[in-house]
Amino acid sequence: MFKTPDGREIFVLDSHVHYWDASPENQTNVQGRQFIDCFYAYHTNLSPEDQLWEKAKFEKYSEEDIYRDLFVDGPDDMAIVQSTYLKEFYNNGFSSIERSTSMAERHPERFIVNGSFDPRDGEKALEYIHYMKETFDIKGVKMYTAEWNGDSKGWALNDPAAYKCFELCEKLGIKNVHVHKGPTIRPLSKDAFDVHDVDHAATDFVNLNWIIEHCGLPRLDDFCWIATQETNVYAGLAVAMPFIHSRPRYFGEVMAELLWWVGEDKLLFGSDYAIWTPQWLVEQFWDYQIPEDISAERGGVQLTDEVKEKILGLNAAKLYDIDVAQKRAQLAGVPVQIAAE
């Protein structure tokens, strides 16, 4: 929990974290190395200097690291661990549901582990969704549309094969779909970060919640337009958050657009751990105000304490059916602690 300077306790549900293994031993090829190198460049580029990690730790951090960084040193009450496979790049997957679940089992009251699937696997994808539901009782999935799979270098949310998977998710009550838009490689005639497939999928699956990570950036305008039309589209703030440190005025412009178009009830905090750690993000976020001139351009929207509290945890709690009062009482009974090492 985050304690404000005036002593209020704010519930923090970090909606986007990873427990990955990108160590050289798990890298299949040059793509595996280049993928984590790219993440590392995000980390080194946008973190405050005193928060920088060495490469080896960044490639593979321990169960103790994630627990300490999120809950002991960090203000998170709970975190949603996303699964990302990148099967062509990593022998055992980048962050598999099995490995994350085994880590999370030490503190089940604090973690929600989401699954993932690849619609291009056809029937196997459907079987796999059943497996994830039965074995891990997942409440959500993470979709990475830029994943390579054989000759295919990406897919769209409104592909017919994807629709079959979403129909099954809906039936099984897997209702939260986190979508990450990475760069599309081929065909070249496509806009690599196009978000219009979100519009189709969200219209056709109104019972699913569509959480668009890094709020559709760099297609924020298209995303805002879609999110305004669709009541079941949310913005995940992972990747947008760290700009609060490196380019605070720019962060204000992004937040003003999101508050104006998408609204305070549909924005979700995410640290994108381990690219960034939540402690400095939440501290700076709580201190932050959108500059007056930027706010004035967007009808005076502002990050009030009430709005921040929603973004930091209450909005995500609703999507994942978490009763915040109950959860707080439960967590008070199991205070954070570092295991003897």
Place this chain on the structure above:
Amino acid sequence: MLVANLMAELEMDVWNRLDAVTDPELDEPITDMGFVERVEVTDAKMVRVEFRLPTYWCSPNFAFLMAFGIRQEVMSLPWVVEATVQLNDHCFNDQVNDGVNSGRSYHDIFAENCDGADLDEVVMKFLAKAFDRRQETVLLGLQGLGLAPADIVSMTLGTLRQIPFRGEEELRQLPRYLELLASQGLAKNSGDLAFPTWDGKPLETGNLSDHLARLRSTRINMEFNGALCRGLAKTRYKEVEIGPDGPTLVDFIAGHVPPREETTANS
């Protein structure tokens, strides 16, 4: 010495030409972004340019466009007989390098990689964004000088050219804006309106603030990319060392990334 001076001059010539190649998504010269890493001139007629993008995963369509842009600009120099362009460390570098150096036409190469579709649509989409961004800078500059909306929307090209801008960004973007107006046929004569929309429609006084809001959202996207790309280009191939004074960022492959060649004529 004479030869060395001549080569340095020719290299400078190439670097200057390369300022005309922009990253289509950012609308910034690739030389400003630090993408060009090496320019080499041999026999006073052959040129080799190496470039590298901020990540291995940068969109290949833009990598292709930049590679072809580099080749076209270099070949336009009267003394150049042969040009080789090399993209390094990119997930599509083989395809890009083979394509740009094959001597085959731009359209053939793209047709193969676009499933028959046309790349021009994407190119135009990003040109429209570049236009919006340049126009926003100029419009905000005029607002900053205290001009009223009615004066701005009715301003002619001739009047705009006379405005004494002082801000660095306005001074940088104004000629780029005028160039795009001319090349797209949106405004040519000094009596033409200076601020048409990309579709060639005039602005109205009452719509100026809505129009500016739209331009702002275009810029927010471009700035996200621009800030990331600059930062990622800067930190690619760097690692953290934790010393007694805390973490610092250091180059971890000394010599892996070739330093930008000294290109001053008197070197």
